[in-house]
């Protein structure tokens with residue numbers, strides 16, 4: 001994760017006390033724990049029960065009460081409750097692009113007025129994208145099969161902006177991020193819901 005983005009997150013979450021955050025694809029809880037520390041009440045959702053177990057252990061050790069729900073984000077009911085803050089960092093690009101964009105379009109309805117969204121996904125550029133483009137089969141433009149039951153998707157800024165109708169984008173940047181010696185370009189986004 002980019003250092004710049006971490007600084008922006010701190011500014012974005014300064015008014016966290018008591019607010020409700022939904023962390024989609026929370027994994028072991030890097031952001032859930034960070035936000036719990038800032039005073040948010042967190043619901044962490046992930047497909048992977050082992051990662052959620054680790055998140056709960058960490059939360060317990062650090063004295064936080066974080067709710068967890070094992071669910072595929074594609075099936076998670078986004079109409080049941082509205083949140084002050086939704087986080088989807090480094091998770092939605094593990095869906096086929098059309099499915100990820102469908103989830104992103106529905107986030108608007110799951111946010112309270114002025115609710116905020118913090119998201120990062122792979123950008124459709126750079127070495128990682130070129131690698132998958134030349135080595136893997138493409139199931140839809142920008143989505144590649146990486147194993148029999150796994151895909152990875154790469155997005156353009158315009159695709160993300162179009163999916164965020166009704167949201168004001170406070171920050172959208174593409175930055176290079178190096179993970180396991182692979183350079184990847186990542187879209188970092190901060191947005192808020194306007195109107196109801």
Ligand SMILES: C[S@@+](CC[C@H](N)C(=O)[O-])C[C@H]1O[C@@H](n2cnc3c(N)ncnc32)[C@H](O)[C@@H]1O
Nearest residue numbers: 025026027030046047048072073089090091094
């Ligand atoms: C690279 S980790 C990122 C975790 C965390 N957001 C972070 O930034 O540290 C991606 C997470 O997305 C989860 N994930 C992938 N596909 C998912 C899906 N369809 N529904 C829910 N979670 C999913 C994985 O289980 C994994 O925990």
